[in-house]
Amino acid sequence: MKKVILSADSTCDLDDILKERYEVNCCPLHIILGDKQYQDGVDITPDNIYDTYQKQHILPKTSAPNLLEYMNYFKKWTDEGCEVIHLSLGSGLSSSYQNCCVAAQELGNVYPIDSCNLSTGIGLLVIEAAERIAKGMAAEQICREVNELKPKVHASFVIDNLTYLYEGGRCSALAALGANLLNIKPCIEVDNSSGKMNLGKKYMGILPKVLKHYTMDKLNGETDLKRDRIFITHSGISPENINLVRQTIEEISDFKEILVTRAGCTISSHCGPNTLGILFMSN
Template sequence: MKIAVVVDSTSYLSDEIKRRNNIYTIPLNTIFDDEIYREDIDITPEEFYDKMRDREELPTTSQPSIGDYIILLEDLHKKGYTDVISLHLSGNISGTIQNAVAAGQSVDGIEVHPIDSDIACTPLGLLAVYAAQQKDKLPLDELLERLERFKSKEFIDSYFVVDDLTNLKKGGRLSNAQAFVGQLLKIKPILRFEDGKIVAIQKIRTKKKALNTVVGLIKDTIDRQNVENEAVTLTVIHANIDDEADEFIKELEAHFKGATVLKSHFGPVIGTHLGEKAIGVAITSFNADITGF
């Protein structure tokens, strides 16, 4: 048995950590008019936000086609892989995992083990890193069981703040948007993944107050997960506001001494839905070596 680990591009893992852990990726797409841009290949996050900023209509996004997956699986089969652990963003906001399943049924000689992470971004990426680091150490069934367990709120949570709900409302990705529509420009909503869907959980008047509230929510999450700070990885994820992310990292390091604090970004696909200037924190408490992150 030879196992490959595949994760989609919304994990936003660095090239370095993918190389170190031999992780394969498959890109989702952002579409401006008739121009298709493969995430992390054809367009950088900075180029994407510059391009989106001046447009009245949002770009659209699309999952990899079944054909894209088949090409990847056939290549992995040629390299001697017999099994693929394929991890993807929430099936409640994208059809990516369904196409992975369909592709797996179309290629002989290789078995695909799909994991719906119920989330996206860093938590998805760290699940892939863990899978890659453990695939030759644990029986496959045990590793798959752990990945399913680690994606739960016992090990993963996240909170993020958007400038307004316009993009999420237009894109139909916010399950309770109607409760917030009348105040789109007046509040800084705090969002969370719940059951694989993006849900607005609080309405806060300023971004500073919203981030202060997020700090309290992180503390509650760590307490609920019943772990020490040293066992926690916090990742600040931002949409083209690098300096603001750095300041928030300093604040988290002061509040949660001993925790590992990382920085990542919302790339084009997730950025399409959250909008520029969004910022969030992912809280993970399973052990993955993040060297090269």
């Protein structure tokens, strides 16, 4: 049986410890900031983006790896006779999956998966794939089973301030001003059939109170939780707020692991600081 390599777009937002634990390779998306281009997670951080916005009032644009970049990325493994499973940022958000599919057709032995998700919503599926690789499962079967798991991923985030969404052209000036003046913090939910983001519940009040209510709403509403793991993923937020969410999770359910990760540049540049989400699966 051929060796199976596990790969994902950098938007899976797994930290270095988890990448090492699950032997995950990451293909970086492009971050275009001003007249310079960077690689997500390689030579730019979310704090660089926040600092640039504060000083110059500009936000980056993001773009997917192109066909040639994906081919060069995969070729080092396919040339050695390996098979590659690659999970892409949801096709509703990016051309990553489409570009990956073309590269896969050119090279062979590459199995692209449209995660229909973002951030550690992708990461949850990456870990599912890693566990199947560890069991010696064939790449084609892993690809089939992971695709069947996509509807079971629950990904959402609470956004503290709509300034970045407005500046990025994703909400109107009136909506951003009204939300910020009234201290409204919307929940953005991922449609796990496409990866597109939809507006969920609108919370009002100070951030700690909102985060507690959001966490309770999401977990109390689920009757069939997969309790292996849950992610707390944030774009840069205080340890106190992370601990509050962790404690709320522990009060509601007994997950084997509560994993805390920081979102990369692609996610952070759209949502801004103090964004936090919980991401988990159902059975």
